[in-house]
Every structure is written in C-alpha cells, then in structure tokens.
Amino acid sequence: MTDFTRDALGWSPFFMSQLDIDELETLTPARIATVHRDRVVGFSEIGTLELTLDPGITTAAVAVGDWVLAAPQQYRLIRVLDRKTELSRGTEFHTGEKQLIAANIDTLFITTSCNNDFNPARLERYLALAHDAMITPVILLTKADQCDDPDDYVDQARALGRGLEVIAFDAKSDDVIATLAPWCGQGQTVALTGSSGVGKTTIANALTGGNALTRDIREDDARGRHTTTGRSLHAMPSGGWLIDTPGMRGLGLAEVSFGIDATFPEISELAENCKFRDCAHDSEPGCKVQAAIAAGEIDPDRLKRFKKLKRENIQATETIAQARDRSKKLGKHIKSVMKKKGR
Numbered sequence: 001m002t003d004f005t006r007d008a009l010g011w012s013p014f015f016m017s018q019l020d021i022d023e024l025e026t027l028t029p030a031r032i033a034t035v036h037r038d039r040v041v042g043f044s045e046i047g048t049l050e051l052t053l054d055p056g057i058t059t060a061a062v063a064v065g066d067w068v069l070a071a072p073q074q075y076r077l078i079r080v081l082d083r084k085t086e087l088s089r090g091t092e093f094h095t096g097e098k099q100l101i102a103a104n105i106d107t108l109f110i111t112t113s114c115n116n117d118f119n120p121a122r123l124e125r126y127l128a129l130a131h132d133a134m135i136t137p138v139i140l141l142t143k144a145d146q147c148d149d150p151d152d153y154v155d156q157a158r159a160l161g162r163g164l165e166v167i168a169f170d171a172k173s174d175d176v177i178a179t180l181a182p183w184c185g186q187g188q189t190v191a192l193t194g195s196s197g198v199g200k201t202t203i204a205n206a207l208t209g210g211n212a213l214t215r216d217i218r219e220d221d222a223r224g225r226h227t228t229t230g231r232s233l234h235a236m237p238s239g240g241w242l243i244d245t246p247g248m249r250g251l252g253l254a255e256v257s258f259g260i261d262a263t264f265p266e267i268s269e270l271a272e273n274c275k276f277r278d279c280a281h282d283s284e285p286g287c288k289v290q291a292a293i294a295a296g297e298i299d300p301d302r303l304k305r306f307k308k309l310k311r312e313n314i315q316a317t318e319t320i321a322q323a324r325d326r327s328k329k330l331g332k333h334i335k336s337v338m339k340k341k342g343r
C-alpha cells in the first residue's frame with residue numbers, strides 16, 4: 001500500500017475545522033478502510049495504520065469511510081470526526097441502535113438494468129436513503145447494450161427526481177471509467193447499491209482496475225501480513241474511492257422521512273399547504289396534492305408510491321422506537337437488580 005496525501009484520501013476543510021491546535025500537532029488523521037471487531041485499519045499520510053480503540057469507543061461506532069484521529073506511535077484511535085454523510089441500516093432488533101454501514105460517501109450509484117429489474121418504486125427507496133443521508137444519487141442503467149431503447153428507461157428514471165443524473169451504459173464496455181469519471185476524481189468517494197445481478201461487481205471491477213478484493217489480499221501478502229477480511233475502501237486509479245461493504249448492498253428503510261420528502265419534492269412541497277397538517281392526501285378538503293392530481297400536474301403513481309414509502313417508514317420507525325424502549329427498560333431493570341444486590 002502506498003501512502004496517500006490527505007487530499008487524495010478525501011480530506012477537506014470540513015474535517016480540518018474539527019481539529020484543535022494540539023490535535024493538529026500531535027495526531028494523524030486517517031481514513032478508515034476496514035472495521036474489525038476489536039480494531040480498525042485506516043489509510044493515512046504516513047501509511048496504513050492498524051488502530052486499537054480507546055476505552056469508550058467501540059468499533060460499532062466507526063464506519064468504513066470515516067475520518068479518525070490517531071495517535072500513531074501508540075497505534076490508537078483517539079476520536080471519530082463528524083461525518084459529512086452517513087449511511088446506516090434500520091436497527092439492531094435488541095437495542096434499536098442504528099447499524100452504521102459507511103461514512104463520508106459523496107455519491108451513491110443506484111444501479112439497475114434496462115430490463116425487468118427497472119422498478120420506479122425500488123429506485124425511489126434508494127433515492128430516499130441517499131437524500132436522507134445527504135449523499136448525491138446517480139442512477140446507473142446497465143445492460144443498455146441488450147436493450148432496443150435505453151432512452152425510454154433514461155426518461156422514466158429522470159422523471160423520478162429534479163435534475164437527477166441518469167446514465168445508461170454497457171457495464172462490460174471499456175469506457176466505464178470515462179463514463180463515471182465526473183464522480184470518481186481525486187478524493188471523491190462513491191458506493192454502489194442495487195439488486196443482485198444488475199452489474200455492481202462488474203462496475204466495481206472496472207472502476208478499481210480489476211478484482212478489488214483479490215488485489216487487496218495480494219498487497220497485504222507482499223508486506224508479510226495476512227488478512228482474511230477484505231478491505232472495504234478501494235482506491236480507484238482515477239483518484240477516487242469506492243466503498244464496498246456487505247451492508248451496502250441491501251439497504252433498508254427506516255427513519256428517513258426527510259429523504260422521502262426530498263425524493264418527492266413535487267408532492268412534499270404541496271403537502272405543506274394542505275389545510276390539515278396531518279392530511280393523508282386522500283379526500284380531505286383543502287388538499288393541495290389532490291388538487292394538483294386533478295389538474296394533471298403530478299403523477300398519481302408517484303403519489304401512491306410516496307404514501308406507501310411513508311407508511312413503510314412510519315412502521316419501521318415505530319419498530320425502532322419500541323426496540324429502543326425495550327432496551328432502555330432492560331437497562332433500568334438490570335441497574336435496579338444490581339442495586340438491590342449491592343445492598
């Protein structure tokens with residue numbers, strides 16, 4: 001592994017501004033590439049650092065893509081810097097805690113194909129996740145080479161957002177790197193999501209210049225170290241970074257109300273002016289959304305899918321709240337038992 005400058009790793013004033021003078025002098029910023037149960041591995045200006053954690057931080061609080069401050073002499077992680085963006089999954093059933101998937105992703109490549117995989121509702125779920133995490137979504141339509149009219153898919157996908165970037169291409173062609181270059185430049189971080197078989201691995205391999213995982217293992221071998229767990233932060237020859245963690249591929253929806261509104265701006269903006277604050281946009285008087293439907297200004301299918309996502313989100317959010325409640329009660333119960341025992 002060669003050393004990278006901070007800029008090459010995606011460092012920016014946003015992160016710099018979080019350091020005080022002491023930290024600037026004594027600590028080394030590192031970008032997390034792998035999270036293990038008891039330690040993390042990060043890339044830094046002084047090379048690859050394997051870090052143990054300070055008491056009070058668990059690896060569950062560190063995500064691939066995170067910027068952390070390390071005390072390099074002691075190989076210790078001191079603290080995790082605030083994230084520009086954060087992707088997390090629903091929750092752990094028992095605790096109601098969010099499970100971190102990745103941090104500081106700039107662009108989410110939402111991947112589908114120019115065939116039966118194309119599904120507006122599914123794309124909107126991913127869009128809601130991206131918007132909620134403040135990550136820029138780009139829709140990739142693969143298998144354009146196997147389809148008579150890819151433009152039809154492009155048009156359908158563009159209708160799912162304002163100014164949404166949509167690209168149809170052949171993921172097996174030689175120009176994948178050039179096609180995706182605008183998002184893969186120096187220090188930029190991307191991730192791929194989408195259903196099985198749409199071409200994520202094909203694209204990842206094209207962007208990283210080969211089979212990313214096998215290459216990582218070979219690099220570690222060369223340094224005499226063996227690791228069985230693959231790295232999740234992959235350098236792209238274009239200067240950018242690709243995050244590929246197992247959790248990336250099956251993203252769930254919960255607590256993304258903001259993201260859903262951002263995915264359906266034409267509806268959420270009108271909804272603010274409905275007569276009733278809790279308007280369900282069915283047949284309530286003074287419903288601006290229904291008025292727009294009647295006037296042919298918004299797509300009724302979009303409204304249906306908007307409502308369905310909102311319902312799903314509320315359900316998932318309630319499940320999380322219940323889990324948190326359970327976990328809190330359990331914690332209190334344990335404390336009171338311990339107290340009694342201590343008496």
Ligand SMILES: Nc1nc2c(ncn2[C@@H]2O[C@H](COP(=O)(O)OP(=O)(O)OP(=O)(O)O)[C@@H](O)[C@H]2O)c(=O)[nH]1
Nearest residue numbers: 142143169170171172195196197198199200201202
């Ligand atoms: N013709 C053509 N084939 C493609 C394209 N993209 C992917 N494929 C093929 O589709 C199959 C599935 O591609 P993968 O890259 O493995 O898909 P994936 O999204 O990684 O699938 P999972 O690993 O199951 O999530 C492979 O046989 C690819 O060669 C494309 O744009 N055009």
Ligand SMILES: [Zn+2]
Nearest residue numbers: 274279281287
């Ligand atoms: Zn309404």
